Amino acid sequence: MEIIILPGAEDVAHTAADIIEERLRSGPSVLGLATGSTPLGTYRELIDRHRRDGLSFAAAQAFLLDEYVGLPASHPESYHSVIRREFTDSVDFPADAVHGLDGASYPAAEAARYDASISAAGGVDVQILGIGTDGHIGFNEPMSSLASRTRIKTLTGQTRRDNARFFAGLDEVPEHVLTQGLGTIRQARHLLLLGLGEAKADAVAAAVEGPVAAICPASALQLHPHVTVLLDTPAASKLAHTEYYHYTLGRKPAWQGF
Numbered sequence: 001m002e003i004i005i006l007p008g009a010e011d012v013a014h015t016a017a018d019i020i021e022e023r024l025r026s027g028p029s030v031l032g033l034a035t036g037s038t039p040l041g042t043y044r045e046l047i048d049r050h051r052r053d054g055l056s057f058a059a060a061q062a063f064l065l066d067e068y069v070g071l072p073a074s075h076p077e078s079y080h081s082v083i084r085r086e087f088t089d090s091v092d093f094p095a096d097a098v099h100g101l102d103g104a105s106y107p108a109a110e111a112a113r114y115d116a117s118i119s120a121a122g123g124v125d126v127q128i129l130g131i132g133t134d135g136h137i138g139f140n141e142p143m144s145s146l147a148s149r150t151r152i153k154t155l156t157g158q159t160r161r162d163n164a165r166f167f168a169g170l171d172e173v174p175e176h177v178l179t180q181g182l183g184t185i186r187q188a189r190h191l192l193l194l195g196l197g198e199a200k201a202d203a204v205a206a207a208v209e210g211p212v213a214a215i216c217p218a219s220a221l222q223l224h225p226h227v228t229v230l231l232d233t234p235a236a237s238k239l240a241h242t243e244y245y246h247y248t249l250g251r252k253p254a255w256q257g258f
């Protein structure tokens with residue numbers, strides 16, 4: 001894992017956008033997109049670069065991480081709607097290049113279809129990830145199998161409360177979701193974990209410096225050969241080895257890139 005601690009959320013968004021831009025400019029790309037508030041700054045930066053510098057997504061495809069079960073795609077808080085509203089409708093992805101899970105389908109069949117469609121696209125080149133306060137990535141709640149594939153999961157009370165801000169009330173937050181599994185996510189070639197704000201500090205510390213354990217699903221990223229962790233200073237505040245992370249970033253060879 002490469003741990004990059006930056007002063008603020010804008011710096012995280014800028015660096016994440018740099019990594020994605022470099023991938024897009026290198027050829028046809030498959031991006032893995034996360035929802036939630038954390039990547040929104042990155043998406044806004046990518047939209048700006050599209051409008052200002054002509055950064056193009058015309059040769060790219062995108063796969064979402066997860067979806068609520070029971071919400072039709074047309075629901076304003078379905079991840080299908082959110083990612084279009086916040087990002088993909090504002091750039092030039094080709095029609096049908098943004099793939100998501102159908103929360104209204106029979107879950108087992110939909111999960112198998114989705115894993116097969118990611119493989120058919122050649123796999124994900126860069127996967128953006130946020131982290132839940134309980135250490136979840138996608139919607140892989142604590143005790144998710146580290147080898148899991150896309151499947152249905154039951155949300156914890158904490159995640160439903162965390163996400164209630166997007167709905168009219170807690171009762172409207174679905175109890176079930178479809179999510180790429182930890183094994184599915186780990187097949188992406190480059191994982192980009194973003195963490196913003198002090199509320200994420202415990203989860204980030206457990207994921208990065210704790211043991212690899214299903215109790216903290218994001219700790220599964222320690223088993224991946226290419227992970228970049230981009231944190232603002234509050235999200236990094238519970239890490240024990242910040243001095244070393246700053247030291248290595250200061251000595252990063254110019255040719256290396258992320």
Ligand code: GLP
Pocket residue numbers: 034035036037038039065066129130131132133137138139159163
């Ligand atoms: C949601 C999403 C995750 C996201 C996480 C954190 O439940 N399924 O993909 O990373 O929660 O959300 P936020 O970035 O809003 O804190």
